[in-house]
Amino acid sequence: MKLRWLIGLLGVLALTASATLGHGDEKHVIGTLIKVNADSVVVKTADGKSVEVKLISGTAIVMRDGKAAKLSDLTTGEKVVIHAKPKGDTLEASEVRFSPVPPPVK
Amino acid sequence: MKRNSLLLLIIVVLIGVGVAAALSILHDGLSARAKPTALEAMLAHKARHLAIPADARTMTNPIPDNAQNMEDAEMHFADHCATCHGNNGGGDTMYGKGLYPKPPDLRLPQTQELSDGEIFWIIENGVRFTGMPGFGGDDDSKQDSWKLVRLIRHFPKLSMDEQMMMEKNNPKSPDDMEEEKQENDFLNGAPAPKESEAHHHH
Numbered sequence: 001m002k003l004r005w006l007i008g009l010l011g012v013l014a015l016t017a018s019a020t021l022g023h024g025d026e027k028h029v030i031g032t033l034i035k036v037n038a039d040s041v042v043v044k045t046a047d048g049k050s051v052e053v054k055l056i057s058g059t060a061i062v063m064r065d066g067k068a069a070k071l072s073d074l075t076t077g078e079k080v081v082i083h084a085k086p087k088g089d090t091l092e093a094s095e096v097r098f099s100p101v102p103p104p105v106k
Numbered sequence: 107m108k109r110n111s112l113l114l115l116i117i118v119v120l121i122g123v124g125v126a127a128a129l130s131i132l133h134d135g136l137s138a139r140a141k142p143t144a145l146e147a148m149l150a151h152k153a154r155h156l157a158i159p160a161d162a163r164t165m166t167n168p169i170p171d172n173a174q175n176m177e178d179a180e181m182h183f184a185d186h187c188a189t190c191h192g193n194n195g196g197g198d199t200m201y202g203k204g205l206y207p208k209p210p211d212l213r214l215p216q217t218q219e220l221s222d223g224e225i226f227w228i229i230e231n232g233v234r235f236t237g238m239p240g241f242g243g244d245d246d247s248k249q250d251s252w253k254l255v256r257l258i259r260h261f262p263k264l265s266m267d268e269q270m271m272m273e274k275n276n277p278k279s280p281d282d283m284e285e286e287k288q289e290n291d292f293l294n295g296a297p298a299p300k301e302s303e304a305h306h307h308h
Binding site: 026028081097 | 200266267269270274285289290292293294295297298299
């Protein structure tokens with residue numbers, strides 16, 4: 001019983017020691033794919049900016065209806081909505097949702 | 107004599123910790139965004155262990171391990187728990203990062219090595235001095251909590267498809283829903299929304 005009180009007291013005292021930790025909000029990047037690499041994509045947004053987003057092992061690539069897809073399904077010209085987390089100066093994609101370009105009409 | 111020496115040692119240690127804590131507060135403040143020190147983490151784990159009654163540790167899960175119960179648990183977790191813990195149990199969420207202490211990564215041994223009964227007890231009763239509330243109260247909650255125990259055991263091998271399904275059941279504010287609609291409209295052919303590189307606090 002005394003041990004519990006001692007651990008509790010030490011815990012309360014120790015809980016006051018602290019060190020800061022940064023945190024970043026998620027960002028949504030919306031636009032057209034202009035470049036696709038194995039580890040990143042570049043998106044042209046509506047205001048004409050080119051935004052590079054890194055692809056990581058946990059990046060989910062999905063079609064607009066939510067079905068899972070692969071990196072090889074991404075091609076330039078497709079519309080994308082990317083949910084990404086800022087990591088330093090870069091963005092890391094948690095999800096890339098895209099709308100496949102329809103095949104050309106013959 | 108021995109007892110007096112021990113008492114003196116404890117008092118000196120407590121004063122030392124107190125002084126260190128006071129200096130730390132004066133220097134850094136008491137931000138909930140801080141990362142708990144190794145000492146705090148160790149003490150918190152000990153305290154959590156002591157907080158769980160011995161008979162709770164040996165409880166076994168009465169809920170069968172089947173697809174329907176797993177889906178129920180995933181939808182429940184996505185709606186009630188993922189705001190802090192994340193759909194994959196990793197805790198890498200805006201609320202999770204702002205809590206002190208942070209929610210544990212439920213996929214790691216720190217959680218996976220707990221018994222089913224301990225995990226159940228924590229879901230039902232919460233953890234004092236943390237952001238983890240107790241969700242217990244009735245028989246329905248017990249069923250749900252046991253299903254969640256199944257899901258927590260499953261987290262280390264949760265698939266991307268399962269995460270995508272869970273995402274659909276995450277709580278959404280009116281702003282989130284409007285944003286999602288704009289994104290879906292864009293993917294279906296509408297022009298891009300005005301803010302096509304926007305911060306999102308979900």
